[in-house]
Amino acid sequence: MFDMVSRWYKRRFSDPHAVSLVAILLVGFVTIYFFGNLIAPLLVAIVLAYLLEWPVSKLTQLGIPRTLSVVVALLTFFSLALIALFGLVPTIWTQVGNLVNDIPNMYNGLQHTLVELPKKYPELASFEIVESLVTNAKNQMISVGESVVKGSLASLVSLATLAVYLILVPLLVFFLLKDKQEMIAMASGMLPRNRKLATKVWDEMNEQISNYIRGKVMEILIVGGVSYVTFAILxxxxxxxxxxxxxxxVLIPYIGAAAVTVPVAMVGLFQWGLSSEFYYLLIAYGIIQALDGNVLVPILFSEAVNLHPVAIIVAVLVFGGLWGFWGVFFAIPLATLVKAVWNALPGLDEGESAPAAD
Known part of the structure; x- marks a missing residue:
């Protein structure tokens, strides 16, 4: 067993370029794991810089100086973001207030429905089971209420953090876009010289991350917009x-779609009951999810969808547990990175057989 592990280690890490690649990845992992909260504005800025690099490059190709292209792209992006924010937030805030006011009625309706189940279907439900379900639902409602109170008290800290983000992030994005080449050259000077494999993996992942971020933003806008039109029509x-x-x-593959089905179904059930409108809602929502998973995702993420669904779910669980939101957001690129690193590490040449054990 030891000989087998020793041979595997020599095959994979005898090359100094492979050692440099692993060292760079370990430093990056430790930095984000222990200092992720401190550098969160930088991470947000990097995501936005990737998102805006495409329009900046297009403007530069038209002969516009890069600094002016960056300014135009930033002003356009943040103007559209502010318009969307001020147009959407009041509506959402009003609907959140209405939902909070309707929660007691929804709970009473749910309780009444559960109580009626033993009468309509005595062979499927008993009063003891219904009573247990009602008690659990009541406890959950109390827990949600306590969480809302705690969240409102913590919102002051969140507002202060948001104010810092609103100042730092645009500045960071501006300099990341404006001085992109200088920063890449400076970072390259700090890396080991034996970094052929690291450069290979970086060239592959850089393009994939850029496409992934743009694709994910487009997916959020398309799925959210189509869902709003569908819900409004119904x-x-x-x-x-x-x-x-x-x-x-859609930020959380597979798991997110399953989780958000619950509030959509609950609101529809409270509004219409088990009527034809409720079933129309479920059918329409199912069609949206099917088109997203089978049409939109393959178009936007043609390379990422080569990963097996189990690998994607495991990546969401592992990287989400390590880095929270950022781990979930970048779960697919990180899984692709693991695959690319594994393929880049030196191994047995094709046709070469492993040495026999002593």
Whole structure:
């Protein structure tokens, strides 16, 4: 066993370029794991810089100086973001307030439905089970209420953090875009000289991350927009709030779509009951999710979808547990990175057989 591990180690890490690649990855992992909260504004700025690099490059190709291209792209992006923010936030805030006011009625309706189940279907439900479900639902409602109170108290800290982000992030994005080549050259000077494999992996991942971020933003906008139009046509309550939830649910592959199904179904059930409108809602929502997973995702992420669904879910769980939101957001690129690093590390040449054990 020891000989087998020793041979594997020599095959994979006898090359100094492979050692440099692993060392760079370990330093990056430790930095983000222990200092992720401190450098969060930088991470946000890097994501936005990747997102805006495409329009900046297009403007530069038209002969516009890069600094002016960066200014135009930033002003356009943040103007559209502010318009969307001030147009969407009041509506969502109003719907959140209406939803909070309706929660007691929704709970009473759910309780009444559960109580009626033993009468309608005595062979499927008993009063003891229903009583247990009602008690658990009541405890959950109390827990949610306590969480809302704690969240409102913590919102002051969140507002202060948001104010810092609103100042630092645009400045960081500006300099990351304006001085891109200088910063890459400076970072390259700090890396080991034996970095052929690291450069190979970087060239592959840099393009993939850029495409992934642009594709993920487009997916959020398309899925959220289509969901809002669908919910509005069906006259579903809290359509804007639910559409935002559906849009952002695509950040978590597979798990997000399953989780957001619950509030959509609950609101529809409370509004219409087990009527034809409720089933139309479920059918329409199912079609949106099917088109997203089978049409939109393969188009936007043609390379990433080569990963097996189990690998993607494991990546979400592992990297989300390590780095929270950023781990979930970059779960697919990180899984692709692991695959690229494994393929880049030196191994047995094709046709070469492993030496026999002593």
């Amino acid at each position: 006259d579903l309550r809290y359509s804007a709030l639910l559409a935002v939830l559906v849009g952002f649910s």
